[in-house]
Amino acid sequence: MSTAKNRRVETVVHAIKGPNNEGVLLLVLLALIIxxxxxxxAFFTLSTLFAIIRSSIVPLIYALGVLLVxxxxxxxxxxxxxxxxxxxxxxxxxxxxxxxxxxxxxFACAIAMGIILGGINGFIISKWRLPxxxxxxxxxxxxxxxxxxxxxxxxxxxxPSGMASASTVNIWTTKTETxxxxxxxxxxxxxxxxxxxxxxxSRTMFGRSVYAIGGDIESxxxxxxxxxxxxxxxxxxxxxxxxxxxxxxxxxxxSANPQEIVGSELDIIAAVVLGGASIFGxxxxxxxxxLGVLLVQIINNSLILIGVPSAWQRTAVGVLLxxxxxxxxxxxKKAAQRTSINVEGVAAA
Amino acid sequence: xxxxxxxxxxxxHRVDEWTKHILARVHSNHSILRMMILVVVAFGLFALLSPRxxxxxxxxxxxxxxxxxIGILAVAMMVAMLTGGIDLSLVSIAxxxxxxxxxxxxxxxxxxxxxxxxxxxALILLALLVGLAAGAVNGFLIAYVGVTPILATLGTMQIFxxxxxxxxxxxxxxxxxxxxxxxxxxxxxxxxxxxxxxIAIAGVVAFLIGRxxxxxxxxxxxxxxxxxxxxxxxxxxxxxxxxxxxxxxxAVAGIVFIARNPTASADYGASYVLLVIVIAVLGxxxxxxxxxTVAGVFLAAMTLQVVQSGFTALRLSTFQYSIAQGAIxxxxxxxxxxxxxxxxxxxxxxxxx
Numbered sequence: 001m002s003t004a005k006n007r008r009v010e011t012v013v014h015a016i017k018g019p020n021n022e023g024v025l026l027l028v029l030l031a032l033i034i035x036x037x038x039x040x041x042a043f044f045t046l047s048t049l050f051a052i053i054r055s056s057i058v059p060l061i062y063a064l065g066v067l068l069v070x071x072x073x074x075x076x077x078x079x080x081x082x083x084x085x086x087x088x089x090x091x092x093x094x095x096x097x098x099x100x101x102x103x104x105x106x107f108a109c110a111i112a113m114g115i116i117l118g119g120i121n122g123f124i125i126s127k128w129r130l131p132x133x134x135x136x137x138x139x140x141x142x143x144x145x146x147x148x149x150x151x152x153x154x155x156x157x158x159x160p161s162g163m164a165s166a167s168t169v170n171i172w173t174t175k176t177e178t179x180x181x182x183x184x185x186x187x188x189x190x191x192x193x194x195x196x197x198x199x200x201x202s203r204t205m206f207g208r209s210v211y212a213i214g215g216d217i218e219s220x221x222x223x224x225x226x227x228x229x230x231x232x233x234x235x236x237x238x239x240x241x242x243x244x245x246x247x248x249x250x251x252x253x254x255s256a257n258p259q260e261i262v263g264s265e266l267d268i269i270a271a272v273v274l275g276g277a278s279i280f281g282x283x284x285x286x287x288x289x290x291l292g293v294l295l296v297q298i299i300n301n302s303l304i305l306i307g308v309p310s311a312w313q314r315t316a317v318g319v320l321l322x323x324x325x326x327x328x329x330x331x332x333k334k335a336a337q338r339t340s341i342n343v344e345g346v347a348a349a
Numbered sequence: 350x351x352x353x354x355x356x357x358x359x360x361x362h363r364v365d366e367w368t369k370h371i372l373a374r375v376h377s378n379h380s381i382l383r384m385m386i387l388v389v390v391a392f393g394l395f396a397l398l399s400p401r402x403x404x405x406x407x408x409x410x411x412x413x414x415x416x417x418x419i420g421i422l423a424v425a426m427m428v429a430m431l432t433g434g435i436d437l438s439l440v441s442i443a444x445x446x447x448x449x450x451x452x453x454x455x456x457x458x459x460x461x462x463x464x465x466x467x468x469x470x471a472l473i474l475l476a477l478l479v480g481l482a483a484g485a486v487n488g489f490l491i492a493y494v495g496v497t498p499i500l501a502t503l504g505t506m507q508i509f510x511x512x513x514x515x516x517x518x519x520x521x522x523x524x525x526x527x528x529x530x531x532x533x534x535x536x537x538x539x540x541x542x543x544x545x546x547x548i549a550i551a552g553v554v555a556f557l558i559g560r561x562x563x564x565x566x567x568x569x570x571x572x573x574x575x576x577x578x579x580x581x582x583x584x585x586x587x588x589x590x591x592x593x594x595x596x597x598x599x600a601v602a603g604i605v606f607i608a609r610n611p612t613a614s615a616d617y618g619a620s621y622v623l624l625v626i627v628i629a630v631l632g633x634x635x636x637x638x639x640x641x642t643v644a645g646v647f648l649a650a651m652t653l654q655v656v657q658s659g660f661t662a663l664r665l666s667t668f669q670y671s672i673a674q675g676a677i678x679x680x681x682x683x684x685x686x687x688x689x690x691x692x693x694x695x696x697x698x699x700x701x702x
Contacts (some may be wrong), residue, residue, distance in 0.1 A: 075499065124679060128686040129433065131636045133435070133499060137623050137677040153668070266507055268477030269500075279497050313510030321504040322490065329495040 016186045018240040022276055025291045028061075029298065029304075036302045043305060045264035046174060047181035056297045057190045058252070060290065062247035065238035067289045071201070072126065072234045073214035073281025074132035077269075078140040080262045082117045083246030085147045086252055087109040090247065092152050093269050094160040104247070108244040117143060118239015122232035140262075156256040167254045186248045193241065198286035199307055210234060214281025219274045270321035271296045278328065297318070363678075376698050384632060391652055395659030402662040406539070407435035412658050417547035418605045424554050424630035425598035427646045430629055431558065433571045433638025434491060434498030439599045440621045441509035442483045446476040448513050449520040450529070458524065465693030469526035479599045479604035483509055484596015485589075491586035506622075507519060513615035515666035521614040525607045533608030538589060543605055550601060554644035557594075567591055571638025618673070627678040628653055653677075 037044035062079055069076040090110040094101055101109055117139075125135050147153075159167070172183040201207035209230040212220040221227045248258045275292025277284025296317065303313055367569040385467070395403045402408065422439050429436040450472045457465035483505070490501040558564035566587045569577040578584055607613055631637055632646030652672070660670045 115515045128683050130679075130682050130686060134626060134630060134682065137626060137681060138675040138682075140675070141623050141671045141678075143671075145668045145675065149666055149672065151666035181604050192393045208617070266503055269503065272499065279500055309461035309515070310516045312511065314514060318504045318507030318511055321500065321507065322496070323596055325504065326490065328493050330495075333495050 004184055006169045010156060011041065011152055011201060021136050022285070022288045023290060025288065025295065027274065027293055029291060030296070032298055032302065036298075036305065040302075040305050043171050043302065045181070046176055046194065047179055048252070050183050050192040051173075052294070052297050052301055053187055054184050054252070054302065056293050057184065057186050057299065058245045058249045059264075059268055059271065060190050060293045061241055061248065061262075063272050063289050063293050064286065065241040065245075066203075066268050066272045066299065067275075067277055068197065068234050068283050069132070070237055070269075070277045071214045071281060071284045072231065073217060074231075074234075075279070076132065076235070077120070077239055077265050078117075078121060078135045078136040078143060079242040079268075080265050081140040081143040081147075082114055082242040084261045085117060085143050085151075085246075086239075086243030087250045087261075088147060088156075088244030089113060089151050091156055091160060091163070091250065091256045093195070094162075095156070100162045103166050105162065106163050107244065107247055110247045111240045114243025114246075115236050115237035116239070118235045118237070118242070119232065121239070122235030126228040126231035144262060150288050151258070152256055159250065159254060161255065163251050164191045164254065184252065186252060189244065189248065192288055194290060200288065206233065211282055213260070214278075216282075216285070223287065235278070257330055266321070267296055267317055270317055270324070273321065273328070274324040276328075278332075279325065310337050354681070356402065370517070379635070380622045381453075381642060381645050382539050384645055384652060386505070388655060389654045391655045391659065393543070394497045395655065395662060399662040403411060403659060408658060408662065410536070410541065412654050413544040414609065415658075416650055416654045417541075418609065418618075418629065419621065419624060420547045420647065421466055421550055421598055421602040421605060422625045423632070423646050423650050424551055424643060425595045426625045426629040427632065427643070428554065428558070428591055428598070428642045429498065429595050430565070431567050431641040432588060433640060434573065434588070434599070435502065435626070435636070436487065436595050436599075437499065437502040437622055438483065438487060438509055438593070439595065439602070439625060440504035440618045441513065441601035442480055442599030442635045443606060444595055444613065444617050445483060445513050446480050446600035447510050447607040447617070448517055448522060448615070449479045450607055451515065451613040452596055454526055455524040456521065458526055466526055466528065469528045472526060473529070473604055476595060476604055480596045480598075480600020480603070481593055482511075483599065484593040487596065488589040490546065490590035492585045493593060510615060516611070517615050519615060522613050523612050525611040529604070529608045530611045532604075533610075539686045541681045543608060546601075546605065550598070550632050551647050552645050554594075554598070556639070558643065563587070563590060566668075568641075569640060570603055571640070573639070624653065624674060630678060631681050660680045 004132070033044075042048065046070055048193050064081070064242065065079055066076060087110055090101075090106050090113070093109065094106070121136060121139055124130060124139070125132055138242030158164075166185060169185040170182045171187065172181075174181050201210065209225045210225065212225050213227055217227060246261065249261060255258075271292040272289050273279060273285070273292070274295060275284070277288065299305070299316060299320065302314055303316060308316075389403065389441060425439055426436060431440075436534075451682050453472055454465055454469075457468060487498075487502055487505055490496045490505070491498050496504075532542055537545065566577070569580070569582060570584055570587055574584060603613075606617065628649045629646055631643075632642065632649035634641040634646065648697065656673060656677075657670055660673070
């Protein structure tokens with residue numbers, strides 16, 4: 001009986017804490033926006049807003065995938081390699097065969113590759129229950145190796161016309177005093193994906209399973225959740241989303257460079273963790289992730305705006321990550337101290 | 350307590366523990382044996398496929414010269430993995446140490462060339478201190494703040510790397526004490542001095558892990574952190590010391606970088622992070638902690654060096670080598686997992702079915 005009560009108390013605390021963390025993030029975000037607007041009048045304009053949205057599109061889609069993996073208790077560092085692979089191989093395929101798949105065909109082709117590559121990750125991880133970081137480090141090397149050795153390693157400046165057609169399309173264009181503010185059309189898939197992932201996580205059995213596996217893989221399997229199937233599905237979804245992001249990245253950049261995307265993994269993982277997802281699994285929301293991505297993008301943007309050299313950007317993101325996870329770790333420690341079994345106390349005695 | 354007082358359950362448990370203990374030993378020997386076979390097979394394969402390039406004395410010497418920097422980093426990674434952690438910031442620490450030597454030497458040499466040369470040992474000491482400081486940051490975050498090693502070192506990797514970029518302006522630095530460069534070129538008989546440094550460091554770390562209370566503590570902490578805490582082990586100071594050691598070894602690797610090639614840059618060896626993890630895991634280190642041998646890691650470093658030199662001798666690209674690395678890593682993980690599960694989980698599976 002008392003455990004049931006405890007659990008109820010815990011869920012109540014959880015429910016208050018979840019929104020609280022996001023609340024803090026929102027406050028930090030607002031403070032940053034107000035501070036930047038005072039420091040630089042150029043900041044508080046529609047064109048800055050649209051520029052930040054534009055720069056958030058690709059990281060947001062990656063982050064949604066990483067969110068899924070992190071909630072399931074894993075970590076994936078191969079998504080950038082999958083994005084490069086799917087995007088670049090789709091373009092090379094079209095250029096070499098001379099067949100233009102069109103915009104939607106290109107997406108479909110890339111997503112199919114993403115599903116296969118993500119499926120490889122999911123299969124290896126779920127079949128042998130291997131450490132996800134090390135498996136995805138291995139597959140990252142393999143995906144990039146296959147791409148660069150057998151698909152191509154050259155910079156492509158001219159996209160197939162189907163993909164190129166979407167490069168300069170905007171949903172909304174307004175003239176402002178400082179210039180033209182453009183809202184890129186690729187905002188739509190990013191928003192749709194965010195909504196779909198939020199729906200998947202909060203309203204479907206699959207979402208429940210992902211949280212359950214991340215909470216405790218053994219209990220989840222005893223409770224009758226199909227761990228393997230869910231894990232494979234998670235990595236397949238991540239692969240598909242990474243592929244989508246890869247194509248969008250190349251469309252927006254109007255070029256394809258197979259070595260460009262890899263290396264951005266940390267920023268994405270940092271954003272997701274800042275958004276309140278627990279690296280131990282079982283916790284995380286789309287709302288928090290969106291806020292986390294926006295925070296990282298705004299900080300990157302404002303560092304440039306207030307004249308901080310771009311060399312400091314990497315350090316800034318590192319510090320941000322350390323502060324974010326540090327706060328998370330300390331609050332977890334406090335929570336652990338509150339429980340009846342005080343491990344630290346025993347160790348001290 | 351006499352045996353007759355033991356219940357059946359306790360006896361079973363005791364037998365279970367015994368078999369596990371014996372099997373763990375077999376596994377450790379098995380992993381070293383496996384690595385020895387791998388290194389011989391790889392060597393034989395490339396010697397057969399490309400004897401003219403691969404079997405030359407120059408190639409052999411190049412292999413011995415190239416292996417220390419990777420090998421020392423892998424030994425450091427092994428120390429972090431022994432406690433169930435990981436150190437992704439190792440390569441950044443090594444670069445930071447190399448940059449420290451290069452920048453301070455250049456700054457000193459601008460004033461007084463002879464003084465800068467004479468201060469070589471002091472510069473090396475300074476680089477080691479930088480490594481210790483970086484290790485202390487990692488250790489503080491992991492042991493005292495309680496951040497997971499992956500995230501802590503992912504963050505510090507970015508910070509150390511960012512500092513190196515700011516410090517060097519993203520450029521490659523030239524200049525280091527000529528004594529250090531000379532040492533890098535020295536060979537005793539035909540064996541490069543740097544390789545002897547690697548052997549010495551591997552020996553010291555093997556002694557630390559196998560023969561000292563620190564090593565025992567690290568192993569217990571990795572095997573079962575909760576149990577080790579209950580048995581009165583101060584896990585905080587232990588983890589702190591483990592990351593100090595890791596940082597120090599990272600700095601040594603940085604000194605080896607600059608001794609081999611008198612340049613330093615922020616992005617040197619970016620691909621080493623994966624390689625070093627591959628070597629540590631390949632050498633029988635359990636990524637979940639609790640098991641590692643220096644001999645295994647040493648042999649794994651030699652194996653991968655043989656594979657890399659072999660790939661070069663066969664004129665295969667670095668991209669193909671990257672595929673091989675990933676494939677070797679995952680294959681070894683799977684092979685290990687299959688062995689373990691067959692041995693340990695058979696009972697559980699049959700009872701569940």
